[in-house]
Amino acid sequence: MKAEPAAQARLLDLQELDTALQRLDHRLRSLPEIVEAARLKERVDAIDAELITAQTRASDIERHQRKAEADVDQVRSRADRDTKRLESGQITNAKELQNLQSEIASLGRRQAELEEVVLEVMEEAESVNTDVTRLTGEREEAVAKFTEVTARRDTAAAEIQWDRTRVTQDRERVSADIPADLLALYDKLRSQYDGVAAAPLRYGRCNGCKLALSTVELNEIRATAADEVVRCEDCRRILVRTEESGLNAPVAE
Structure with missing residues:
Protein backbone atom coordinates (compact mmCIF):
# COMPACT_ATOMS: atom_id res chain seq x y z
CA MET A 1 0.00 0.00 0.00
CA ARG A 27 -12.43 7.07 32.82
CA LEU A 28 -16.15 6.91 32.17
CA ARG A 29 -16.34 3.20 32.97
CA SER A 30 -14.14 3.64 36.04
CA LEU A 31 -15.91 6.54 37.71
CA PRO A 32 -15.94 5.76 41.46
CA GLU A 33 -19.45 7.22 41.61
CA ILE A 34 -20.69 4.36 39.40
CA VAL A 35 -19.64 1.74 41.95
CA GLU A 36 -20.86 3.86 44.87
CA ALA A 37 -24.23 4.50 43.20
CA ALA A 38 -24.66 0.78 42.49
CA ARG A 39 -23.84 -0.04 46.13
CA LEU A 40 -26.32 2.54 47.40
CA LYS A 41 -28.99 1.28 45.00
CA GLU A 42 -28.52 -2.23 46.40
CA ARG A 43 -28.76 -0.77 49.91
CA VAL A 44 -32.01 1.05 49.08
CA ASP A 45 -33.45 -2.12 47.53
CA ALA A 46 -32.46 -4.16 50.58
CA ILE A 47 -34.06 -1.64 52.94
CA ASP A 48 -37.19 -1.57 50.77
CA ALA A 49 -37.50 -5.35 51.10
CA GLU A 50 -37.08 -5.16 54.89
CA LEU A 51 -39.49 -2.23 55.10
CA ILE A 52 -42.18 -4.02 53.10
CA THR A 53 -41.82 -7.06 55.37
CA ALA A 54 -42.03 -4.89 58.50
CA GLN A 55 -45.02 -2.91 57.18
CA THR A 56 -46.83 -6.11 56.24
CA ARG A 57 -46.16 -7.53 59.68
CA ALA A 58 -47.35 -4.30 61.30
CA SER A 59 -50.56 -4.45 59.27
CA ASP A 60 -51.15 -8.07 60.28
CA ILE A 61 -50.53 -7.24 63.93
CA GLU A 62 -52.89 -4.28 63.73
CA ARG A 63 -55.66 -6.56 62.45
CA HIS A 64 -54.86 -9.06 65.19
CA GLN A 65 -55.00 -6.30 67.78
CA ARG A 66 -58.37 -5.04 66.53
CA LYS A 67 -59.72 -8.62 66.63
CA ALA A 68 -58.39 -9.20 70.16
CA GLU A 69 -59.84 -5.87 71.41
CA ALA A 70 -63.18 -6.69 69.78
CA ASP A 71 -63.17 -10.07 71.57
CA VAL A 72 -62.49 -8.31 74.88
CA ASP A 73 -65.32 -5.85 74.27
CA GLN A 74 -67.68 -8.68 73.41
CA VAL A 75 -66.85 -10.64 76.56
CA ARG A 76 -66.98 -7.49 78.71
CA SER A 77 -70.41 -6.55 77.32
CA ARG A 78 -71.75 -10.00 78.00
CA ALA A 79 -70.33 -9.98 81.52
CA ASP A 80 -71.88 -6.53 82.14
CA ARG A 81 -75.30 -7.80 81.00
CA ASP A 82 -75.06 -10.84 83.24
CA THR A 83 -73.92 -8.74 86.18
CA LYS A 84 -76.87 -6.39 85.75
CA ARG A 85 -79.24 -9.37 85.63
CA LEU A 86 -77.66 -10.73 88.75
CA GLU A 87 -77.90 -7.40 90.59
CA SER A 88 -81.42 -6.66 89.40
CA GLY A 89 -82.93 -9.18 91.81
CA GLN A 90 -85.18 -10.52 89.08
CA ILE A 91 -83.65 -14.00 89.25
CA THR A 92 -84.81 -15.87 92.32
CA ASN A 93 -84.18 -19.45 91.26
CA ALA A 94 -81.12 -20.72 93.12
CA LYS A 95 -79.95 -22.96 90.31
CA GLU A 96 -80.27 -20.18 87.77
CA LEU A 97 -78.44 -17.79 90.09
CA GLN A 98 -75.65 -20.29 90.54
CA ASN A 99 -75.33 -20.77 86.79
CA LEU A 100 -75.30 -17.03 86.20
CA GLN A 101 -72.61 -16.48 88.84
CA SER A 102 -70.56 -19.28 87.30
CA GLU A 103 -70.89 -17.75 83.86
CA ILE A 104 -69.87 -14.31 85.15
CA ALA A 105 -66.78 -15.86 86.76
CA SER A 106 -65.96 -17.70 83.54
CA LEU A 107 -66.40 -14.52 81.51
CA GLY A 108 -64.08 -12.71 83.93
CA ARG A 109 -61.37 -15.31 83.41
CA ARG A 110 -61.89 -15.19 79.65
CA GLN A 111 -61.71 -11.39 79.67
CA ALA A 112 -58.45 -11.51 81.63
CA GLU A 113 -57.00 -13.97 79.13
CA LEU A 114 -58.05 -11.83 76.15
CA GLU A 115 -56.72 -8.66 77.78
CA GLU A 116 -53.38 -10.44 78.23
CA VAL A 117 -53.44 -11.27 74.51
CA VAL A 118 -54.16 -7.60 73.71
CA LEU A 119 -51.18 -6.51 75.83
CA GLU A 120 -48.89 -9.00 74.09
CA VAL A 121 -50.10 -7.85 70.68
CA MET A 122 -49.61 -4.21 71.65
CA GLU A 123 -46.03 -4.92 72.72
CA GLU A 124 -45.39 -6.73 69.45
CA ALA A 125 -46.94 -3.85 67.51
CA GLU A 126 -44.72 -1.36 69.32
CA SER A 127 -41.63 -3.37 68.41
CA VAL A 128 -42.63 -3.70 64.76
CA ASN A 129 -43.58 -0.03 64.49
CA THR A 130 -40.15 0.83 65.89
CA ASP A 131 -38.62 -1.26 63.11
CA VAL A 132 -40.78 0.50 60.52
CA THR A 133 -39.70 3.92 61.83
CA ARG A 134 -36.04 2.91 61.88
CA LEU A 135 -36.14 1.44 58.37
CA THR A 136 -38.00 4.46 57.04
CA GLY A 137 -35.27 6.72 58.37
CA GLU A 138 -32.53 4.50 56.96
CA ARG A 139 -34.25 4.48 53.59
CA GLU A 140 -34.54 8.26 53.50
CA GLU A 141 -30.85 8.58 54.34
CA ALA A 142 -29.81 6.00 51.73
CA VAL A 143 -32.01 7.59 49.04
CA ALA A 144 -30.53 11.02 49.81
CA LYS A 145 -26.99 9.64 49.47
CA PHE A 146 -27.94 7.79 46.27
CA THR A 147 -29.40 10.97 44.79
CA GLU A 148 -26.28 12.96 45.68
CA VAL A 149 -23.91 10.33 44.27
CA THR A 150 -25.87 9.89 41.03
CA ALA A 151 -25.82 13.66 40.56
CA ARG A 152 -22.03 13.67 40.92
CA ARG A 153 -21.78 10.66 38.60
CA ASP A 154 -23.92 12.34 35.93
CA THR A 155 -21.92 15.58 36.19
CA ALA A 156 -18.61 13.74 35.82
CA ALA A 157 -19.98 11.67 32.94
CA ALA A 158 -21.23 14.81 31.18
CA GLU A 159 -17.80 16.41 31.47
CA ILE A 160 -16.15 13.31 30.03
CA GLN A 161 -18.72 13.18 27.25
CA TRP A 162 -18.02 16.82 26.41
CA ASP A 163 -14.30 16.02 26.12
CA ARG A 164 -15.14 12.97 24.04
CA THR A 165 -17.24 15.02 21.64
CA ARG A 166 -14.41 17.51 21.19
CA VAL A 167 -11.85 14.76 20.55
CA THR A 168 -14.22 12.98 18.17
CA GLN A 169 -14.61 16.16 16.14
CA ASP A 170 -10.81 16.49 15.97
CA ARG A 171 -10.64 12.87 14.85
CA GLU A 172 -13.06 13.52 12.03
CA ARG A 173 -10.92 16.41 10.80
CA VAL A 174 -7.73 14.34 10.92
CA SER A 175 -9.39 11.34 9.25
CA ALA A 176 -10.30 13.53 6.29
CA ASP A 177 -6.56 13.98 5.58
CA ILE A 178 -5.94 10.23 5.30
Whole structure:
Protein backbone atom coordinates (compact mmCIF):
# COMPACT_ATOMS: atom_id res chain seq x y z
CA MET A 1 0.00 0.00 0.00
CA LYS A 2 1.22 3.49 -0.86
CA ALA A 3 0.42 6.83 0.75
CA GLU A 4 2.11 10.20 0.88
CA PRO A 5 4.47 10.61 3.87
CA ALA A 6 2.31 13.48 5.12
CA ALA A 7 -0.74 11.20 5.13
CA GLN A 8 1.20 8.52 6.97
CA ALA A 9 2.31 11.10 9.53
CA ARG A 10 -1.32 12.04 10.10
CA LEU A 11 -1.84 8.47 11.30
CA LEU A 12 0.17 9.37 14.40
CA ASP A 13 -2.15 12.32 15.07
CA LEU A 14 -5.12 10.02 14.56
CA GLN A 15 -3.64 7.40 16.86
CA GLU A 16 -3.10 10.01 19.56
CA LEU A 17 -6.74 11.05 19.34
CA ASP A 18 -7.98 7.45 19.40
CA THR A 19 -5.81 6.76 22.44
CA ALA A 20 -7.32 9.83 24.10
CA LEU A 21 -10.79 8.46 23.34
CA GLN A 22 -9.82 5.14 24.89
CA ARG A 23 -8.65 6.92 28.03
CA LEU A 24 -11.90 8.89 28.22
CA ASP A 25 -13.95 5.72 27.81
CA HIS A 26 -11.89 4.05 30.54
CA ARG A 27 -12.43 7.07 32.82
CA LEU A 28 -16.15 6.91 32.17
CA ARG A 29 -16.34 3.20 32.97
CA SER A 30 -14.14 3.64 36.04
CA LEU A 31 -15.91 6.54 37.71
CA PRO A 32 -15.94 5.76 41.46
CA GLU A 33 -19.45 7.22 41.61
CA ILE A 34 -20.69 4.36 39.40
CA VAL A 35 -19.64 1.74 41.95
CA GLU A 36 -20.86 3.86 44.87
CA ALA A 37 -24.23 4.50 43.20
CA ALA A 38 -24.66 0.78 42.49
CA ARG A 39 -23.84 -0.04 46.13
CA LEU A 40 -26.32 2.54 47.40
CA LYS A 41 -28.99 1.28 45.00
CA GLU A 42 -28.52 -2.23 46.40
CA ARG A 43 -28.76 -0.77 49.91
CA VAL A 44 -32.01 1.05 49.08
CA ASP A 45 -33.45 -2.12 47.53
CA ALA A 46 -32.46 -4.16 50.58
CA ILE A 47 -34.06 -1.64 52.94
CA ASP A 48 -37.19 -1.57 50.77
CA ALA A 49 -37.50 -5.35 51.10
CA GLU A 50 -37.08 -5.16 54.89
CA LEU A 51 -39.49 -2.23 55.10
CA ILE A 52 -42.18 -4.02 53.10
CA THR A 53 -41.82 -7.06 55.37
CA ALA A 54 -42.03 -4.89 58.50
CA GLN A 55 -45.02 -2.91 57.18
CA THR A 56 -46.83 -6.11 56.24
CA ARG A 57 -46.16 -7.53 59.68
CA ALA A 58 -47.35 -4.30 61.30
CA SER A 59 -50.56 -4.45 59.27
CA ASP A 60 -51.15 -8.07 60.28
CA ILE A 61 -50.53 -7.24 63.93
CA GLU A 62 -52.89 -4.28 63.73
CA ARG A 63 -55.66 -6.56 62.45
CA HIS A 64 -54.86 -9.06 65.19
CA GLN A 65 -55.00 -6.30 67.78
CA ARG A 66 -58.37 -5.04 66.53
CA LYS A 67 -59.72 -8.62 66.63
CA ALA A 68 -58.39 -9.20 70.16
CA GLU A 69 -59.84 -5.87 71.41
CA ALA A 70 -63.18 -6.69 69.78
CA ASP A 71 -63.17 -10.07 71.57
CA VAL A 72 -62.49 -8.31 74.88
CA ASP A 73 -65.32 -5.85 74.27
CA GLN A 74 -67.68 -8.68 73.41
CA VAL A 75 -66.85 -10.64 76.56
CA ARG A 76 -66.98 -7.49 78.71
CA SER A 77 -70.41 -6.55 77.32
CA ARG A 78 -71.75 -10.00 78.00
CA ALA A 79 -70.33 -9.98 81.52
CA ASP A 80 -71.88 -6.53 82.14
CA ARG A 81 -75.30 -7.80 81.00
CA ASP A 82 -75.06 -10.84 83.24
CA THR A 83 -73.92 -8.74 86.18
CA LYS A 84 -76.87 -6.39 85.75
CA ARG A 85 -79.24 -9.37 85.63
CA LEU A 86 -77.66 -10.73 88.75
CA GLU A 87 -77.90 -7.40 90.59
CA SER A 88 -81.42 -6.66 89.40
CA GLY A 89 -82.93 -9.18 91.81
CA GLN A 90 -85.18 -10.52 89.08
CA ILE A 91 -83.65 -14.00 89.25
CA THR A 92 -84.81 -15.87 92.32
CA ASN A 93 -84.18 -19.45 91.26
CA ALA A 94 -81.12 -20.72 93.12
CA LYS A 95 -79.95 -22.96 90.31
CA GLU A 96 -80.27 -20.18 87.77
CA LEU A 97 -78.44 -17.79 90.09
CA GLN A 98 -75.65 -20.29 90.54
CA ASN A 99 -75.33 -20.77 86.79
CA LEU A 100 -75.30 -17.03 86.20
CA GLN A 101 -72.61 -16.48 88.84
CA SER A 102 -70.56 -19.28 87.30
CA GLU A 103 -70.89 -17.75 83.86
CA ILE A 104 -69.87 -14.31 85.15
CA ALA A 105 -66.78 -15.86 86.76
CA SER A 106 -65.96 -17.70 83.54
CA LEU A 107 -66.40 -14.52 81.51
CA GLY A 108 -64.08 -12.71 83.93
CA ARG A 109 -61.37 -15.31 83.41
CA ARG A 110 -61.89 -15.19 79.65
CA GLN A 111 -61.71 -11.39 79.67
CA ALA A 112 -58.45 -11.51 81.63
CA GLU A 113 -57.00 -13.97 79.13
CA LEU A 114 -58.05 -11.83 76.15
CA GLU A 115 -56.72 -8.66 77.78
CA GLU A 116 -53.38 -10.44 78.23
CA VAL A 117 -53.44 -11.27 74.51
CA VAL A 118 -54.16 -7.60 73.71
CA LEU A 119 -51.18 -6.51 75.83
CA GLU A 120 -48.89 -9.00 74.09
CA VAL A 121 -50.10 -7.85 70.68
CA MET A 122 -49.61 -4.21 71.65
CA GLU A 123 -46.03 -4.92 72.72
CA GLU A 124 -45.39 -6.73 69.45
CA ALA A 125 -46.94 -3.85 67.51
CA GLU A 126 -44.72 -1.36 69.32
CA SER A 127 -41.63 -3.37 68.41
CA VAL A 128 -42.63 -3.70 64.76
CA ASN A 129 -43.58 -0.03 64.49
CA THR A 130 -40.15 0.83 65.89
CA ASP A 131 -38.62 -1.26 63.11
CA VAL A 132 -40.78 0.50 60.52
CA THR A 133 -39.70 3.92 61.83
CA ARG A 134 -36.04 2.91 61.88
CA LEU A 135 -36.14 1.44 58.37
CA THR A 136 -38.00 4.46 57.04
CA GLY A 137 -35.27 6.72 58.37
CA GLU A 138 -32.53 4.50 56.96
CA ARG A 139 -34.25 4.48 53.59
CA GLU A 140 -34.54 8.26 53.50
CA GLU A 141 -30.85 8.58 54.34
CA ALA A 142 -29.81 6.00 51.73
CA VAL A 143 -32.01 7.59 49.04
CA ALA A 144 -30.53 11.02 49.81
CA LYS A 145 -26.99 9.64 49.47
CA PHE A 146 -27.94 7.79 46.27
CA THR A 147 -29.40 10.97 44.79
CA GLU A 148 -26.28 12.96 45.68
CA VAL A 149 -23.91 10.33 44.27
CA THR A 150 -25.87 9.89 41.03
CA ALA A 151 -25.82 13.66 40.56
CA ARG A 152 -22.03 13.67 40.92
CA ARG A 153 -21.78 10.66 38.60
CA ASP A 154 -23.92 12.34 35.93
CA THR A 155 -21.92 15.58 36.19
CA ALA A 156 -18.61 13.74 35.82
CA ALA A 157 -19.98 11.67 32.94
CA ALA A 158 -21.23 14.81 31.18
CA GLU A 159 -17.80 16.41 31.47
CA ILE A 160 -16.15 13.31 30.03
CA GLN A 161 -18.72 13.18 27.25
CA TRP A 162 -18.02 16.82 26.41
CA ASP A 163 -14.30 16.02 26.12
CA ARG A 164 -15.14 12.97 24.04
CA THR A 165 -17.24 15.02 21.64
CA ARG A 166 -14.41 17.51 21.19
CA VAL A 167 -11.85 14.76 20.55
CA THR A 168 -14.22 12.98 18.17
CA GLN A 169 -14.61 16.16 16.14
CA ASP A 170 -10.81 16.49 15.97
CA ARG A 171 -10.64 12.87 14.85
CA GLU A 172 -13.06 13.52 12.03
CA ARG A 173 -10.92 16.41 10.80
CA VAL A 174 -7.73 14.34 10.92
CA SER A 175 -9.39 11.34 9.25
CA ALA A 176 -10.30 13.53 6.29
CA ASP A 177 -6.56 13.98 5.58
CA ILE A 178 -5.94 10.23 5.30
CA PRO A 179 -6.65 8.19 2.12
CA ALA A 180 -9.60 5.82 2.46
CA ASP A 181 -7.58 2.62 1.92
CA LEU A 182 -4.97 3.62 4.50
CA LEU A 183 -7.68 4.64 6.96
CA ALA A 184 -9.45 1.32 6.45
CA LEU A 185 -6.21 -0.57 7.18
CA TYR A 186 -5.62 1.56 10.25
CA ASP A 187 -9.13 0.94 11.62
CA LYS A 188 -8.80 -2.81 10.96
CA LEU A 189 -5.47 -3.02 12.78
CA ARG A 190 -6.74 -0.89 15.64
CA SER A 191 -9.50 -3.41 16.31
CA GLN A 192 -6.93 -6.23 16.30
CA TYR A 193 -4.16 -4.71 18.41
CA ASP A 194 -5.75 -3.18 21.52
CA GLY A 195 -6.56 0.10 19.85
CA VAL A 196 -3.00 0.81 18.66
CA ALA A 197 -2.65 0.51 14.87
CA ALA A 198 0.08 3.00 14.03
CA ALA A 199 3.31 3.77 15.84
CA PRO A 200 6.37 5.88 15.05
CA LEU A 201 9.68 4.27 14.26
CA ARG A 202 11.86 6.02 16.80
CA TYR A 203 15.60 5.50 17.02
CA GLY A 204 15.35 2.09 15.39
CA ARG A 205 12.58 0.89 17.72
CA CYS A 206 8.89 0.29 17.04
CA ASN A 207 7.00 2.44 19.48
CA GLY A 208 4.03 0.05 19.25
CA CYS A 209 5.58 -3.16 20.56
CA LYS A 210 8.69 -1.39 22.00
CA LEU A 211 11.01 -3.84 20.25
CA ALA A 212 14.18 -2.75 18.47
CA LEU A 213 14.33 -3.58 14.77
CA SER A 214 17.23 -5.61 13.46
CA THR A 215 19.90 -4.11 11.24
CA VAL A 216 18.45 -5.98 8.26
CA GLU A 217 14.94 -4.64 8.95
CA LEU A 218 16.20 -1.06 9.28
CA ASN A 219 18.14 -1.33 6.02
CA GLU A 220 15.05 -2.70 4.26
CA ILE A 221 12.96 0.21 5.50
CA ARG A 222 15.68 2.67 4.52
CA ALA A 223 15.59 1.26 0.98
CA THR A 224 11.79 1.45 0.82
CA ALA A 225 10.20 4.40 -0.99
CA ALA A 226 8.90 7.16 1.26
CA ASP A 227 5.33 6.65 0.04
CA GLU A 228 5.38 2.91 0.80
CA VAL A 229 3.45 1.96 3.94
CA VAL A 230 5.66 -0.26 6.09
CA ARG A 231 4.68 -2.60 8.91
CA CYS A 232 6.51 -3.79 11.99
CA GLU A 233 7.63 -7.38 11.47
CA ASP A 234 6.97 -8.19 15.12
CA CYS A 235 3.63 -6.56 15.98
CA ARG A 236 2.38 -5.90 12.40
CA ARG A 237 1.37 -2.35 13.22
CA ILE A 238 1.91 0.44 10.72
CA LEU A 239 5.34 1.96 11.21
CA VAL A 240 5.47 5.68 10.52
CA ARG A 241 8.88 7.04 9.64
CA THR A 242 9.84 10.32 11.31
CA GLU A 243 12.97 12.45 11.70
CA GLU A 244 13.67 10.47 14.89
CA SER A 245 13.55 7.09 13.17
CA GLY A 246 17.34 6.72 12.99
CA LEU A 247 17.37 6.11 9.25
CA ASN A 248 19.53 9.03 8.17
CA ALA A 249 22.77 7.06 7.95
CA PRO A 250 23.16 3.53 6.54
CA VAL A 251 23.57 0.81 9.09
CA ALA A 252 26.25 -1.78 8.38
CA GLU A 253 25.04 -5.35 8.23
